[in-house]
Amino acid sequence: xxxxxxxxVKRKEDPKLLTGNGYFTDDIKLTGMLFAAVLxxxxxxxxxxxxxxxxxxxxxxxxxxxxxKDLIGKVKAVPTIWAVPDCGLKNKARSxxxxxxxxxxxxxxxxxxxxxxxxxxxxxxxxxxxxEELPAVVDQETASKEGAPLVHEDVERNIAFHWQPTxxxxxxFTQAEVVVKQRFIEQRVVPSPMETRGAVAQYNAGSGEMTxxxxxxxxHIHRMTYSEILGIPESRLxxxxxxxxxxxxxxxxxxxxEALTAHAARDxxxxxxxxxxxxxxFVATNHARxxxxxxxxxxxxxxxxxxxxxxxxxxxxxxxSTMGAAVPTLCFGLMAPGAxxxxxxxxxxCGVFTNTTPTDAYRGAGKxxxxxxxxxxxxxxxxxVGLDPIEVRRKNLIPPDKMPYPTAMGCLYDSGDYHHALxxxxxKINYEDFRKEQEALRQQGRYVGIGFSTxxxxxxxxxxxxxxxxxxxxxxxxNATVRVHPTGSVSVFTGISPHGQGEGTTFAQVVGEKFGIxxxxxxxxxxxxxxxxxxxxxxxxxxxxxxxxxxxxxxxRVLQKARxxxxxxxxxxxxxxxxxxxxxxxxxxxxxxxxxKEIAKSANFAWNLPEKMEPALEAQSFxxxxxxxxxxxxxxxxxxxxxETGEVELKRYIAVDDVGRVINPMIxxxxxxxxxxxxxxxxxxxxxxxxxxxxxxxxxxxxYTMPKxxxxxxxxxxxxxxxxxxxxxxxxxxxxxxxxAAPPAVVNAVMDALKxxxxxxxxxxxxxxxVWKAMQKGR
Amino acid sequence: MEAGKRKVSVNVNGEGRSxxxxxxxxxxxxxxxxxxxxxxxxxCDTSQCGACTVLLNGEAVKSCTxxxxxxxxxxxxxxxxxxxxxxxxxxxxxFWEKHGLxxxxxxxxxxxxxxxxxxxxxxxxxxxIREGLEGVICRCTGYQYIVSAxxxxxxxxxxxxxxxxxxxxxx
Numbered sequence: 001x002x003x004x005x006x007x008x009v010k011r012k013e014d015p016k017l018l019t020g021n022g023y024f025t026d027d028i029k030l031t032g033m034l035f036a037a038v039l040x041x042x043x044x045x046x047x048x049x050x051x052x053x054x055x056x057x058x059x060x061x062x063x064x065x066x067x068x069k070d071l072i073g074k075v076k077a078v079p080t081i082w083a084v085p086d087c088g089l090k091n092k093a094r095s096x097x098x099x100x101x102x103x104x105x106x107x108x109x110x111x112x113x114x115x116x117x118x119x120x121x122x123x124x125x126x127x128x129x130x131x132e133e134l135p136a137v138v139d140q141e142t143a144s145k146e147g148a149p150l151v152h153e154d155v156e157r158n159i160a161f162h163w164q165p166t167x168x169x170x171x172x173f174t175q176a177e178v179v180v181k182q183r184f185i186e187q188r189v190v191p192s193p194m195e196t197r198g199a200v201a202q203y204n205a206g207s208g209e210m211t212x213x214x215x216x217x218x219x220h221i222h223r224m225t226y227s228e229i230l231g232i233p234e235s236r237l238x239x240x241x242x243x244x245x246x247x248x249x250x251x252x253x254x255x256x257x258e259a260l261t262a263h264a265a266r267d268x269x270x271x272x273x274x275x276x277x278x279x280x281x282f283v284a285t286n287h288a289r290x291x292x293x294x295x296x297x298x299x300x301x302x303x304x305x306x307x308x309x310x311x312x313x314x315x316x317x318x319x320x321s322t323m324g325a326a327v328p329t330l331c332f333g334l335m336a337p338g339a340x341x342x343x344x345x346x347x348x349x350c351g352v353f354t355n356t357t358p359t360d361a362y363r364g365a366g367k368x369x370x371x372x373x374x375x376x377x378x379x380x381x382x383x384x385v386g387l388d389p390i391e392v393r394r395k396n397l398i399p400p401d402k403m404p405y406p407t408a409m410g411c412l413y414d415s416g417d418y419h420h421a422l423x424x425x426x427x428k429i430n431y432e433d434f435r436k437e438q439e440a441l442r443q444q445g446r447y448v449g450i451g452f453s454t455x456x457x458x459x460x461x462x463x464x465x466x467x468x469x470x471x472x473x474x475x476x477x478x479n480a481t482v483r484v485h486p487t488g489s490v491s492v493f494t495g496i497s498p499h500g501q502g503e504g505t506t507f508a509q510v511v512g513e514k515f516g517i518x519x520x521x522x523x524x525x526x527x528x529x530x531x532x533x534x535x536x537x538x539x540x541x542x543x544x545x546x547x548x549x550x551x552x553x554x555x556x557r558v559l560q561k562a563r564x565x566x567x568x569x570x571x572x573x574x575x576x577x578x579x580x581x582x583x584x585x586x587x588x589x590x591x592x593x594x595x596x597k598e599i600a601k602s603a604n605f606a607w608n609l610p611e612k613m614e615p616a617l618e619a620q621s622f623x624x625x626x627x628x629x630x631x632x633x634x635x636x637x638x639x640x641x642x643x644e645t646g647e648v649e650l651k652r653y654i655a656v657d658d659v660g661r662v663i664n665p666m667i668x669x670x671x672x673x674x675x676x677x678x679x680x681x682x683x684x685x686x687x688x689x690x691x692x693x694x695x696x697x698x699x700x701x702x703x704y705t706m707p708k709x710x711x712x713x714x715x716x717x718x719x720x721x722x723x724x725x726x727x728x729x730x731x732x733x734x735x736x737x738x739x740x741a742a743p744p745a746v747v748n749a750v751m752d753a754l755k756x757x758x759x760x761x762x763x764x765x766x767x768x769x770x771v772w773k774a775m776q777k778g779r
Numbered sequence: 780m781e782a783g784k785r786k787v788s789v790n791v792n793g794e795g796r797s798x799x800x801x802x803x804x805x806x807x808x809x810x811x812x813x814x815x816x817x818x819x820x821x822x823c824d825t826s827q828c829g830a831c832t833v834l835l836n837g838e839a840v841k842s843c844t845x846x847x848x849x850x851x852x853x854x855x856x857x858x859x860x861x862x863x864x865x866x867x868x869x870x871x872x873x874f875w876e877k878h879g880l881x882x883x884x885x886x887x888x889x890x891x892x893x894x895x896x897x898x899x900x901x902x903x904x905x906x907x908i909r910e911g912l913e914g915v916i917c918r919c920t921g922y923q924y925i926v927s928a929x930x931x932x933x934x935x936x937x938x939x940x941x942x943x944x945x946x947x948x949x950x
Contacts, residue, residue, distance in 0.1 A: 010875055010876060010878075011875070011878065013883070014874070014875045014880060014883070015864045015867070015875070016864075017880060017883030017886055018858075018867065018871040018874055018875055018880070018883075018886065018890070019818070019858065019859070019861070019862065019863055019864055019867070019871065020816065020817070020818020020819070020857065020858035020859040020861075020887055021818070022817075022818070022883050022884070024817075024820065024884065026811075026817075026820075026821070027811075027817035029815070116812075117808070117812075118801065118803065118804070192918055193882070193884075193918055194820075194822045194828060194830055194882070194884045194885045194916065194917065194918050194919075195820070195822070195882070195884045196822075243882075243883065243884075244882065245820070245822075245882045245883070245884025245885075246881070246882040246884060246918050246919055248918070277821075277824050278822065278823035278824050278825070278828075279824055499882055500881035500882030500883070500919050501881070502881070666878045666924075667878065669878075669924075670878050670881060670919075670920060670921075670924055673920060673921035673922075673923040673924065674881065674918075674919045674920050674921045675921075676921055677920075677921030677922065678918070678921075700823070700824070700825045700827070701823045701825055701827035701828060701916065702825050702827060706827070706828075706916045706918070707921075707922075708912070708913060708916065708922075709908070709909040709910075709912035709913070709915075709917075709922035709925065709926065710906075710909040710910050710912070710913060712909075712921065712922060712923070714905075714923060714926075715921065715923055738921075
C-alpha cells in the first residue's frame with residue numbers, strides 16, 4: 001500500500017459544507033428567476049371534471065398556470081426506464097400532469113409560476129378543480145383481486161407484471177423432511193433524504209440550450225430521459241447536479257416536476273425554480289419496499305436447506321417508476337437464496353398497481369427485501385429443526401472453496417469467505433455466556449434476544465450486457481477522465497454523481513496513490529453533463545466498484561504516458577525507471593530524476609516529446625465490468641424488550657462487512673453506520689401508512705418516525721477484506737450493506753427475545769404497541 | 780415601503796442587516812432569500828428536522844418556524860458566522876476530523892444545535908449528547924460520527940482554553 005489507499009483521510013468536500021458554502025439546488029439564484037409550485041390531488045382516485053384557473057391567474061405576481069391540456073405535444077409522458085422483459089409488463093407512462101384522472105394523493109394537477117415562493121402557494125388555493133371521486137385501492141392483495149377498482153382501466157386486476165424466472169416442483173416440498181412456510185411483510189417506507197427534490201431551469205431562447213440544475217443521483221440518465229420528454233436534443237440539454245443533500249435512491253428516478261420546470265422556463269423565457277416542501281416530498285417522491293413475501297423452505301432434519309420457493313406481491317403504486325419494475329424482480333429475485341448453498345430456488349413476483357405514490361429504489365433496492373425473507377426463514381427453520389441459528393447458518397453458508405459460486409438464480413458470486421466473516425463477528429461476543437445470561441434474565445422477567453444476519457448482496461451495477469438482457473434502457477459502464485494540468489494539479493471527471501458518499505475524497509485517494517502526489521492537488525469533478533462526457537450515476541453501490549475502477553484505469557494510462565516521457569527525458573529505458581512518491585528516477589543513477597510535476601509540464605508544453613507522441617497528459621477510460629460484485633458479512637444485534645411497554649432497546653449492534661478493498665476506512669464506516677440506522681429504522685420505527693381511502697396518514701416527520709441519535713448505541717464495525725476479482729480496485733461497494741443486513745438482524749433478535757411468548761413473527765416496524773400486544777397474547 | 784411590507788433589521792453574524800419583507804415571511808427565507816445566507820437549510824415544514832437551526836439572541840431556534848418580524852432588533856448567528864475555511868470553529872473542526880457529515884445538508888443546523896448544547900452543558904456524556912441532538916435529524920450518518928465530532932469538538936475547545944490560560948499566564 002502507498003500513502004493514500006486504506007487511510008482515514010479527512011474529506012476534501014467538507015470545508016465548504018461546514019462553512020455554509022455548499023451549493024444546493026435551492027441556493028441557486030438567477031436574474032429574473034420565477035418560482036413554481038404544484039397543485040396536487042387530494043384524492044387517491046378521481047376523475048377530473050374541470051379545472052378553473054382564472055382566479056389564480058388574476059392574482060398579482062402570477063405569470064402562468066399550466067394544466068395537462070397545455071402540455072399536449074410539448075411535454076411527453078414519463079416512462080419507466082427498466083422495462084423488465086418476459087413478464088408482460090404494462091408500462092403505463094406518467095402524464096406530466098394528470099389529464100383525465102388522478103391516480104394517487106399527490107399526483108400533480110396544475111403547475112403555477114409566479115414572482116416568489118409565497119405567491120405561487122397562494123395561487124394554488126385559488127385553483128378550483130372539480131373531481132368525481134372513484135373507489136380507491138391501496139394494498140396489493142386487494143388490488144389484484146377480481147372486481148377491485150382499476151387504477152388504469154385497461155390493466156386487468158391491476159397486475160402490471162408477472163415474473164417467474166425459476167420454479168421448483170411441488171414434489172420437492174412434499175417429499176422434503178422438513179418444510180417451513182412464512183409470510184413476511186416488507187412495509188412501505190419513505191427514503192427521506194434531508195434535502196427534498198427541486199429543480200432550477202434556464203433556457204436560452206437564442207441558442208435553444210436548456211440547463212437544468214436538479215437534485216439528481218444520475219444527471220446523464222436525467223439528460224437522456226428529459227431530452228425525450230422535452231424534445232430537446234441531449235447536445236443542447238445540460239443537467240447539473242450541484243451539491244445534493246442525500247438521495248438513497250429517491251433521486252434516481254425520472255419525475256414530472258423537473259420536466260415541468262424546464263418546460264415553463266422554455267415557455268416563459270425566464271429561469272424558474274421549483275422546490276418541493278417536505279409534505280409534498282412525502283407524496284410526490286418515490287416510496288419504497290411494500291412487498292408481501294410468502295416463503296417456503298425445504299430442508300433436512302439435520303438443518304440442510306434443500307429448496308426455497310418465494311412469492312413476492314409487490315405494490316408498485318400508481319405507475320411503474322423508473323426502476324420500479326426491476327427492484328422487486330431482478331434486484332429481489334436474484335438475491336432470494338442469500339449467502340446459502342441452495343440447489344433449488346423458485347421465484348415468482350407479481351407487480352400490482354394501487355392508488356398510492358409509486359415505489360422505486362431505496363438504499364439496497366430489492367436486496368434488503370431478499371435478505372429479510374431468507375434471513376428470517378433460516379431462523380424459522382432453525383427453530384423448527386431445533387438447532388441454533390448459527391449452526392444452521394454454518395451448515396448452509398457457501399464455503400470459500402466454492403468461490404466463485406454460481407447460484408440457482410444464475411448469479412456468480414465473485415469472491416468471499418462468508419464463514420470467516422461470521423467467525424469474526426462471533427469473536428466480538430461471548431455467545432455461550434450470552435445464552436446463559438439470557439436464560440437467567442428470563443427468570444427475572446427480562447427479555448433479551450440476539451439476532452444474526454449473514455447477508456450477501458448484488459452490487460456494482462453492473463455489466464451493460466446484463467442491463468440490456470434485463471430491459472434497462474441504458475448502459476451500466478462507467479467513464480473517467482484524468483487530466484493533468486501543466487503545473488501538475490489534476491482534475492478527474494467521473495460519471496458517477498456522489499451526494500454524500502465521499503468520492504470527492506476516495507477517488508482523489510485512488511489517483512493520489514497512483515501518482516504519488518498529495519490529494520490536495522487532485523479535484524474530482526462530477527454531476528455536470530457538460531463537463532463529463534457520459535456516465536450512469538450513483539446507485540446500486542456502483543460508484544467505487546465501477547466508477548472508481550474507471551478512474552483507476554485512466555490514472556494508469558496517464559502514468560504509462562508519463563513514464564514514456566520520463567524515460568525519454570532521462571535517456572533511459574522504461575524498464576530502468578523507478579517511480580516512487582511522485583518521482584521517476586533511473587535505477588542505479590538516483591540523480592537522474594523527473595518529478596510528476598515536471599512531466600506534466602513537458603507533456604502539456606510539448607516542446608520536446610518522444611517521436612509521434614501526442615501532446616498533453618490526459619486519459620479517459622470506459623469501464624464495463626464483467627460481473628457484479630457481492631459484498632457480504634455478518635451483522636449481530638442484541639436487544640432487550642421491555643416486558644411492561646413492549647419497547648425494543650438496542651443493546652449492541654455489531655457489523656462485520658466485507659466490501660472488498662476499503663479505500664478510506666472512516667468514510668466506509670460512515671456508510672455502514674448510516675445504512676444500519678436506516679435498516680434499524682425500517683425494523684423498528686418507520687412505516688408509510690395509508691388509510692383505506694388512500695390518504696397518506698404518515699405524511700410529515702411528525703407522523704413518520706425518523707431515527708434519532710438517542711435511539712442507537714455505539715455501532716461496532718469491522719471489515720474483512722477479500723478483494724473482488726471483478727475490478728482493478730478489488731472494491732465491492734459499501735453503501736447498501738446496512739439497510740440490507742440490519743432489518744433481519746434486528747427482527748431476529750426481537751423474535752429471539754420473545755421466544756417465551758411463542759411469537760414466531762411480527763411485521764415491521766416492531767413498534768412497542770405491536771410487541772406489547774404479542775406479549776399479552778403469549779402470556 | 781411597498782404596501783404590506785415591513786422593514787426588518789437584524790444583527791446577523793455581527794453585522795447590521797435589514798430588508799423589507801412581508802409580515803408572513805419566515806426567518807429562514809429572510810436569511811436565505813433576502814440576505815443571501817444560504818448556509819441555513821430547510822429540511823421539513825414542521826420543525827422536526829432542525830436543518831434550519833440558527834441562534835436567535837443566543838438561543839437555538841428553528842428558523843422555519845420563526846417569522847422574520849419576530850427577529851426584529853435581535854441578534855442572529857448562522858453557520859456563516861461560526862468560522863471560515865481559514866479558521867474553523869472547533870465544532871466545524873470536530874465535524875471535519877471525525878466525519879460528522881456526509882451529504883452536508885443537515886450539518887449547518889446540527890452544528891448550530893451543538894453550539895447551543897455545549898453552551899448549556901460544556902461536558903456532556905455520550906448519552907447527553909445523543910439526547911441533546913433530539914431536535915435534529917440526519918439521514919446519512921446514523922449519528923455515530925456526529926457524536927464523535929461533538930466529543931472531539933469538546934476536546935478542541937478545552938485545548939484552546941488551556942492554551943489561552945497558558946499564554947495569559949506567560950504574558
